[in-house]
Amino acid sequence: MGRRRSFGSRLLAGLALASMSICLVLLHQLSQDGKAAIGGATTNEAIERRQRHSHRYLLMAAAGSGSIPAAASGLESKQRQPIAAAVAKERARNQVENNNQSSMVDRRLPRLLIIGVRKGGTRALLEMLNLHRDIAMVPVEVHFFDKFDNYQRGLDWYRSQMPLSSDAQLTVEKSPSYYVTPEVPERVYAMNPHVQLVLIVRDPVTRLLSDFAQIEASRAAQNLPNRRFQDVALLPNGEVNTQNRALHVSLYAKFLSRWLHVFPRRQLHIVDGDRLIQDPWPELQKVERFLGLDHLIRRDQFYFNATKGFYCLTGTPADVSNGNDNLTLATAEEHHNHHYHHKCLAGSKGRRHPQVPDEVISVLRQFFAPHNRKFFAMVGQDFDWPEQ
Ligand code: A3P
Secondary structure (H helix, E strand, O other), X not given: OHHHHHHHHHXXXXXXXXXXXXXXXXXXXXXXXXXXXXXXXXXXXXXXXXXXXXXXXXXXXXXXXXXXXXXXXXXXXXXHHHHHHHHHHHHHXXXXXXXXXXXXXXXXXXXXXXXXXXXXXXXXXXXXXXXXXXXXXXXXXXXXXXXXXXXXXXXXXXXXXXXXXXXXXXXXXXXXXXXXXXXXXXXXHHHOOOOEEEEEEOOHHHHHHHHHHHHHHHHHHOOOOOOOHHHHHEOOOOOEOOOOHHHHXXXXXXXXXXHHHHOOHHHEEEEEHHHHHXXXXXXXXXXXXXXXXXXXXXXXXXXXXXXXXXXXXXXXXXXXXXXXXXXXXXXXXXXXXXXXXXXXXXXXXXXXXXXXXXXXXXXXXHHHHHHHHHHHHHHOOXXXXXXX
């Protein structure tokens, strides 16, 4: 009897001890929430942060959900099946959790377009902007507005090409040929007259050299003979070959007037592509300001990679892994910290430019000078490109 009583009281004491521990844990949790509030993070902000975090995860996972070509997602098909299921599950959970609040995960039409210019640094700009929590980038060039066959498929098709995003996020698509294709400004306006536009330009002669290097690389892939830059850019009499298509793309003012005919100047931001190469962060801060985004992209997310000769991205896997095969892992010895990933643009970005005599460069600079001045006057910004 005595033994039974002592067992019963031990049981009661145990239960009392367990409930005291639970109370202590709850009290601790409350005090942590209080600290968060004192630190400026209200409960709503904390929830929002958590939602954004899970949306970020979703965006990464969505790269394997089948909406984005497998080649671009960089995921094997075996991996895609469970991820698609995870996306669906997470999506349903978010919808319940958010209780029909505004941050539903969905595919949204772009609110920002990087419209060009070809070889201006469009890929680098897109990848760098994608470091921002509130940006959801389309990893491939969709060519919706410039290719008639795509445009005919309609906005629902275009939307289906978009990544999943929360409504706190801006979807960004880039197709550099938008800038030079005559029909595009009005088609874009018809989609959304308030869409924001970004154009990245660089010294038009450097851009032409870059374009030439790309064209020659694709000719080489087709076993076509190499050409000298000066034989393509100049006529036999030494004058500029104004029939050259690539040269026309460097006549920035010519295409800008079409855009400014349709959109107010305040909806267009111009990035200096030469500066983006030298020091990306300040240019990205300007884009954040233009878009009205919090300044979240950090200088320490870029590092100069001497092997590549360009800035590369560094950050957590969520920052830099976006299922894009235009990014390649930097060399193993650069993985100095296991928690961080390092990514550089693919080899097709940062090609060696042809060696060209100074006189050829000078002829081209003189040719572009009046066009450049017109462009500076139109945009109200002087890029200081050499004239001799
Ligand atoms: P080059 O290959 O001639 O050097 P786009 O993406 O519009 O095709 O532009 C390609 C250009 O982006 C490259 O031209 C390169 O100079 C420029 N660029 C800017 N920042 C870069 C970066 N961080 N890494 C690689 N290329 C970058």
